[in-house]
Amino acid sequence: MKTSGIILHWLPRLLAILFICFLALFSLDVLESEGSAMEIAGGLLMHNIPSIILLVLLIIAWKREYAGAICFFCAGVVYIIINTVGVIISHSPWHLLITRSLIVTVPSFAIGALFLLSWKAKEGMKDISKGEKLD
16 A cells, blocks of 8 residues: 555544544533532533544444545534524524534544545555556
8 A cells, every 4th residue: 555545544533533532622621610520420421422422433434434434524514503503592693603613513524525535545446456447
């Protein structure tokens, strides 16, 4: 495998791990609360649900890049929908919707696109190894 193929294989996985860690950092504000240990543990669990879901999606995507592309694109769309509903219900300014959405959806869409490129590159390599002519 060429260097570009190796980079294209590992880049979405590495970025997904970093993205999940970035989202998990937001749960650390629970540690500042004055609650009991069980309340803090419950708060950490609740705040880390998106990170846990994305971790499960990454495990699925690790071997099936097409599934990773679909899952990370869908995760971005779901976040936009949830954020839009939250802004509408709370009557918040529209610019909050844009800034909140960009922080999460841009990395999610980028990771989905990289998984898609990785999958396409592997499919192209399979066609070449079979001796088929690419258009």
